[in-house]
Amino acid sequence: MSCLIKRNDNNEITEVLTGNGEHSNLYPQLVEIIMNNSIAPDTIEMYADALLSRDTLPTDKEIGLILYANTLTKEFKEWYGPEEPYITYIKNIPYYVKDNQARPVIVSHDALLNEPVQYEAPIQESYAYYSDEFVPANRAAVKSTEDKKGYTVGSTVLDSVTGVVIPGMKSRQFEASDLTLGEKKANKLYDTLPSDAVLSTNMGENMTKQEYIDATNTSYEKGIAKGTIFHKIIHYYFSKDATTAVEINELMATHGFTPGEFEWIFENIGGIINKTGSDYFQRTFVDGKPVYRPNENPLDKIYTEVPLYSAELEMAGTADLLIDHQDDLYSLFDEKTGSSFNRLFEFDMFKYGSTSVEDIFDTPRNRAKLQLMLYAIMLKIQRPNARFKTIELLHIKNRYSIYDTDFRRNINYGAYLEMIQKYLKNEKPAQYAKLMELPHAASIFNSSTYGVVTKDVLDKPDIMPSVDLKLKGLKLQQLIMQRRNIEQDLGKGDPEAGKLLREIEALMKEIIELRKAPGMDLAAWDGDISWMDRWLGSPSSSTNPYVQLYYKQLSEAKDTAESKIQEWKREYDAKLKPLVRDHYTSGGLSISEALGKMTRGYLGGINKQKLFAPLYKKELREGEMVVTRLLTDNDAEYKSLTDNQKRFLDFTNNSIAQFFVNSKSSYIDPRTNKQVALANKTVTTRTIKGEEVELSNLDLYNGKGNILKTDQFKYYEGFLPKLYPTSDDIAAKHGSYGKQMLDFIKMKYTTNFYESMYDGWFSTDEAMPMKYLDNKEILDNNNFSTDLDHVMNNFVRQYTYKQELDEVYAYGVASKLYLQAKAVADENINYTKLVDWFEDSINLHVLGYKQSELTMRKREWKINTSKGFKTFNWPKFLRSVKAFFGASTMWLKPISGTANFVFASLYTLKEGVRNSITNKMYGTDKDNTDFGVLDIAKGFGAAFKMLIGDAIGGNLKKNKIYLLMEKYRYFNDSYDWYTSPNKLVTAKNKLFDAKSLYFFHSFPEEIISTAVFYAQMSSMKTADGKSMLDHYEVKETKDEFGEISYGLVWDGYVRGQRNTSNVDGVPQLRDVTELEAEESIAIKNLYERIHGGYKSDERVAAEYYVFGELMLQFKKYLPSVIKNGFASKGIRQQQGAFKANEKGELQWSPSVIEGRFTTLFHVMMNVASLGKNSGGNKLMQAVRLQSNDNYNWNELSREQKDNVWDAVVTMFFFGLMMFGYTSMWDRDDEDANKKIYGRIMNDFAGQWYLPELAKNVINIHKPIIADKSIKLIKSGSEFTTSILLDAAGLDAQALTKQGNYRGQKELERLIPFMASWHDAIKYAKESKDSDLLNLRLK
Secondary structure (H helix, E strand, O other): OOOEEEEOOOOOEEEEEOOOOOEOOHHHHHHHHHHOOOOOHHHHHHOHHHHHOOOOOOOHHHHHHHHHHHHOOHHHHHHHOOOEOOOOOOOOOOEEEEOOOOOEEEEOHHHHHOOOOOOOOOOEOOOOOOHHHHHHHHHHHEEEOOOOOEEEEOOEEEEEHHHHHHHHOEOOOOOOOOOOHHHHHHHHHHOOOOOOOOEEEOOEEEEOHHHHHHHHHHHHHHHHHHHHHHHHHHHHHHHOOHHHHHHHHHHHHHOOOOHHHHHHHHHOHHHHHHOOOOOOEEEEEEOOEEEEEEOOOOOOEEEEEEEEEEOOOOEEEEEEEEEEOOOOEEEEEEEEOOHHHHOOOOOEEEEEEEOOOOEEEOOHHHHHHHHHHHHHHHHHHHOOOOEEEEEEEEEOOOHHHOOOOOOOOEOOHHHHHHHHHHHHHHHOHHHHHHHHOOOOHHHHOOHHHEOOEOHHHOOOOOOOHHHHHHHHHHHHHHHHHHOOOHHHHHHOOOHHHHHHHHHHHHHHHHHHHHHOOOOOOHHHHOOOOOHHHHHHOOHHHOOOHHHHHHHHHHHHHHHHHHHHHHHHHHHHHHHHHHHHHHHHHOOOOOHHHHHHHHHOOOOOOOOHHHHHHHHEEEEEEOOOEEEEEEOOOOOHHHHHOOHHHHHHHHHHHHHHHOOOOHHHOOOEEOOOOEEOOHHHOEEEEEEEOOEEEEEEHHHHHOOOOOOOOOOOOOOOOOOOOOOOOOHHHHHHHHOOOOHHHHHHHHHHHHOOHHHHHOOOOOOOOOOOOOOOOOOHHHHHOOOOOOOHHHHHHHHHHHHHHHHHHHHHHHHHHHHHHHHHHHHHHOOOOOOHHHHHHHHHHHHHHHHOOOOOOOOOOOOOOEEEEOOEEEEOOHHHHHHHHHHHHHHHHHOOOHHHHHHHHHHHHHHHHHHHHHHHHHHHHHOOOOOOOOOOHHHHHHHHHHHHHHHHHHHHOOOHHHOHHHHHHHHOOOOOOOOOOOOOHHHOOOOOOHHHOHHHHOHHHHHHHHHHHHHHHHHHHHHOEOOOOOEOHHHEEEEEEEOOOOOEEEEEEEOOOOOEEEEOOOEOOOOOEEEEOOOOHHHHHHHHHHHHHHHOOOOHHHOOHHHHOHHHHHHOOOOOOHHHHHHHHHOOOEEEEEEEEEEEOOOOOEEEEEEEEOOHHHHHHHHHHHHHHOOOOOOOEHHHHHOOOOOOHHHOHHHOOHHHHHHHHHHHHHHHHHHHHHHHHHHHOOOOOOOHHHHHHHHHHHHHHOOOOHHHHHHHHHHHHOOHHHHHHHHHHHHHHHHHHHHHHHHOOOHHHHEOOOOOEOOHHHHHHHOOOHHHHHHHHHHHHHOOOOHHHHHHHO
C-alpha cells in the first residue's frame, strides 16, 4: 500500500493521502481513537518496539500513522481487498469484520462478544502497485548470458525473445554470416570491379570498397549506439542509476557524439512520456507551447528496462517501458528510434502469420509488435490478473517527431495472440503444454484483457458507461449540426472549422472506445476497404470495424423504431377498425365498397375520403392561410361525432402531438431528465448575432441560425400532417382520367417534385428533415392527402425513425470526418473508399435517399404540368423504366416463380444438410443460428401454415412467427421509412397492388424466409433445453371497448447475464432474455449470405446510384455470392453467438469468415504442395512452392471447414440433379420443363461454378433495361409499321409466317400482363406434359 504523508515546516503530519491521491478517511479516525485513549493495551504492546524506537515520544498523529501502516498490510488487503475501509464508530479497540454487504466495519470488544453492529459504511478506494513487488524481484533474478542471446534465472537458461524466439518465428530462415553489414552491401555495390575502383555512393564521393565498408559499418554502429543512448537516457531519468550515466558517457565518447546532440531528449522527457498517456507529467502551455512538469501526485508508476521471463515458455526479455496504472493494470511500450523502422513492404510472413484477422508480415515494425506481445504474455503469466491499458510502439526518430501522431503504433492483439498461440502449439508443444496447465491459461490468449478501456474515457468517475455514451452521442450530434458545411469550410482553411473538427475527433475516440466490442483492436482499423467492399459490400456483411460499429448502432436504432411503430400501430388499428365496420354497416355502399367488404379489400375498397371527411375542418390561420386540420374536443363539430370516431380522433391527435408537445412525449432527455418532444429537442448550438443560442429540431426546420423561412411553422392543436397525395386522392378529387391524374403521373415518375416538396430530400440544414409540416405552396394548391390512414402510418413512421436515427446520422457523418482527419494526419493511411462508402450509406441507409441528380445533356428538360414547368429528372425516369420492365419480367409469372422457389428451397435445404453434417462432426454452439436439416424441414411446415392457413383464415396477426419477423424486421419487403400501402387497414384493390402482382415470386420468397427464420429460432437453444422460439408467447389484449390486438411477450426466462460495459472496473450487468441486438443482426445476416440482400439495410453502396440499381436488377444475389466466394479472412461481428466467458457472463463471440473460394484455393494448394517447404511467403505460396501452415486441416476454423464441406455437399446435390436430368430427358429434347430444370441445376451450382459466376460478373455492366428498351423501341416501331402496312393491304410485308404482326411477339414479352399470358402460352406449347392444355389452346 503506498500513501503520501504531508508535513509542515516543523515536520508535523498535516495530512495523509491514499494511493490514488485522495484524502484518507481511515487515518484521522485512528488518530481520534488514540486521542480518546480508547486504544487497548494489547495494541500498544503490539507496536511497542516501533513506538519506543523513536528518539522522542511519538505524537498521537505519529502513532496513528504506525497503526495506519500496519493496518493496511498485504495480508489485510488479500483478506478484504485493496480498498481502504471507512470507520464510522469506535468504542474500544479496532477489530475488522465485514457487514452483511461485505463492507469492513470496526467494532468494540463488547460488540464482538455479542452481535456485531452493522454500519452503512462508504468505502474509500485505494490502489495497489504490484510492480513494486515483481519488478525488483525480476531484476534480481533475471540475468543476461554472456553472448547476450539468452537469460538465466537461477541455473535455468532461457531464450532471448529478440535474439532467439522471434528469429525462430520467421518463415524464412537465413544462414548466419560472418560478414559485416558494410561488407554485404559493398559486395553487391562493387561486385566484380577492381579492388582499387572508386565509386560515388550514398556514404560519400569517390570511395574505395574498403572506405565504403568502413563508412557503412561506422554509420550502422553509430545508429545502434544512438538508439541505445536514447533508451539509457530514459532509463536514467527514472532510475537515477549511476552505472547507466557512466554507460551513456562511454557510448557518446566511443561514437563521437557530443552531449548537446542528446539534450533534446532530456528537455522533452515529459513530451515523450505524455505520448504514453501516463499522468506522470502535467502539461501546461507557456506562450502557446506545451510545457511538461512532473506531477506531484501521479497515479502511475513508471519502470524502464524491466526484465520479464516465463519458466513455462523458457524465454525472457527486457521491456523498454512499463507503466503500472495500479491494481494490475499495465501499459507496455517499445522504444524505437530508427528511420528505417517504417518499411512496410515484405513478401515473407511470420510462421502462422496468416491469422483470422490479418496477415502479419515480417517487417521491422511487426517484429517490434511481436516482441511486445510476447512480453505482455510473460507478464500475464507472472500476474494472472494483469490487464493492459495499451501495448504500443513508441517511435521517436528525432526531436521533431515527438509530437507526431503514429497511427500505426497500435497492435492487433487478436491477430498476434492467435499467431503466437498457433506457433507455440505446433512448434513448441512441450512449453505450450506447461502453459496450458496454469489455472489462468485461458485468459492469457483472451484478447479482451489486452487494450482494455479505462475509466478515464468517462466524463465523470461515477457515471454509468451507458449513460455517458448516450450523453456523448447527443454532444456529437450538437457538434455535427453546428456547421452543416464543415467539409467545405475545412477546405477553405477556416480555423473555427478546424477547431470544431478537433472536438469531433476527440469525442469520436471516446465514443469508439465505449462502443467497440471486447477484443476489437484499433490496429485493425487503419486500412481502407477494398473496391469490392466499396461498391458491393453491404453494412450488414462488412468486416471493417468502423462499418461494424456504425451498422450495429443503425440496426439497433431501426429495431427500436420498428418496435415502437408496431406497438403504436396495434393500438391505432384497433381504434380504426370500428370506424371501418361502422362505415360498412351504415348502408349506401358503392359497388366498389361492397366488393371491398366481401373481398377484404382485394377488389374495390372503402371510400376513404367519405370515411374520414367528418374528422376534418378548414379554418383561416395566420391571417390569410386556409388550413385543413383535424377536429379537437374543443370544436363544436366534435360533439356530433360517434364514440368510435371520437376515440379514433383523440388517439390520432395525441399521436401527432407527441412529437410537438413535451407533456405528450415519451422521450426523456438524459441531459435534463425531462420529457421533451422531438420538435423541441435541443439539437445544436449556433452563434446568432454574437451570442451562442440553443436550437431545436423545429428551429432548424424554420431556418433559425441560417436563413429564416418565410413560412414559420408553429404547431397547433388538430394539426394534420401534409403528406403527398396518392392516386386515390387525385381520383377522388378530380377523377381517374383527368389532366390532374396525368400531371400526378408525370411528376411522380419523371420529376423529384414530391421528394423535394414533401420528403425534404434537399434540406441541407436539418440533415434528418422534419417532414410534412404546413407549407404555403402545398396549402394554396390544396395538394395534400386526406387519406388519414395513409397520412398517420407514414407520419408516425417517419418521425419515430427520425427520433431514433438522428444520433446515427451524426455518428455516420462524424465517422467520415474522423477518417478524413486520420488520413490527413498520416500519409501512410488512406480511407478514400471507406469515406465515400460512408457518404453513400448515410444517404441510402439512414436518410432513405437515392441518387437524385444525373446530367445526361447540357440543357435541362422541363415537364409541363398544371402546377407549372417541373424539371425532368433522369434518375427518377430510369427507375420508372426499371419498374416497368421489372413488372413485365415478374408480374403474374407462375412458371419462373415456381422455378425460383424450387431452386431457393434446394439451396436452403443444402445449407441445412451441410450444417447437420458439420454439427455432427465438430459440435455446435447452442446459441448458434446455423440450422440443421430437421430445423429447416419444420420451418417449411410452419411457413406454409402461416402464409396459407393463417393468412386465408385472417389469423396472420396472431401468428407467433409473423409477429417475430415483424418485430425484428426480417421480411424482405422491409420499407423502413414508408408503410407498405397493402398493410393499411383501409387498403383498396390489394389484388392489383404490386406485391400481389409479384405474388408468384414474392410468395415463394416469403415461404423461404419464414422457413429459414423458424429454423434459426428453433436451432437457438437455451440452457433449459427449449428453443428461443419456445420462450416467446402471443398475448391477446382487449381494450376498454373490446377491440382485440395481439403482441409478443417473453416468458420471463433469463438466459444469463451480460456486461454491457467495456470499461475496466465499471461493470453494467443486466439479464439476457429475448433476442439481443447482435442476434437480431446475425439471423438476418445468415439469410443474406444464403439468398442475397433484399432488405433495406442489405442494399450495397452501388444501389444508391441509379446505374447501380439498373445493373443489379434481378441480380441482388450477386454481391453476396461474390463476397461469400472471394472475401478475405476477417472477423464479422454480424455473425456469431453468445458464449460464457471466464466470469460466467455471456459475451458475444463473432465469427471468423472467409470466402469459400479463398479457403478452397489455399487448402488445394497445400494438398498440391504435399506440405513441403512450409513457409509464409505469399508469392511462393501462390506458385505452390510453399504450403501455408494456417490451411492445414487441423488449423482451419469452423467457418473454413464449413466452406470445404459446402463444396462437397453442393457437388453431391448437383450430382443427384444431373442424374435426374439425364434420366428424364434426351440430349436433343426441347421440352420446356427440361429448360427449367437445367436452369435450376445451373443456378444451384452457380455459386461454385466459376465460369457461370464470371459470366454474371462480366455482364453486370449490361443493365437488363438497356437491352429491353432497345427491343421495345424496335418491336414497337415494327408493330406500328406492320399495322399501317396491313391497313394498306400489304399483308406479306406486315405479317410473319405465323400470321402475327411483325414485332407483336416481342411486344407481348415486354409489356406487363401481356408478358404473363405470352409465357403461359409458350410453356404450354413447348411442354410435353401439357398435352391437354395444348388441345384447349388450339
